[in-house]
Amino acid sequence: MGIISAGGEGRMITVDQYSYIRTAHRVYDKKIREIVRDTGHSRNTVRKALSEEHCGYSTRKNQPYQVLGPYLDIICPFKIIQGGGELS
Numbered sequence: 001m002g003i004i005s006a007g008g009e010g011r012m013i014t015v016d017q018y019s020y021i022r023t024a025h026r027v028y029d030k031k032i033r034e035i036v037r038d039t040g041h042s043r044n045t046v047r048k049a050l051s052e053e054h055c056g057y058s059t060r061k062n063q064p065y066q067v068l069g070p071y072l073d074i075i076c077p078f079k080i081i082q083g084g085g086e087l088s
Contacts, residue, residue: 013045021049
């Protein structure tokens, strides 16, 4: 779940914007009103960014090997990579 920006436009704030809001408030002691002025987001959006913990990035279930694809059989004949295992 992401934070929807002001105006109900359905745009989510980016990770950079989320990071800026949290850093400005916690490190530089900026007030919510100052952050609203700087970013152009609504006060509710800024409050949500400060109150919620960022969900972060999810890990990939399947790593695509776009360049190595044709050579996987040569590199790893036991198909460890294609089976979801890791190279050691």
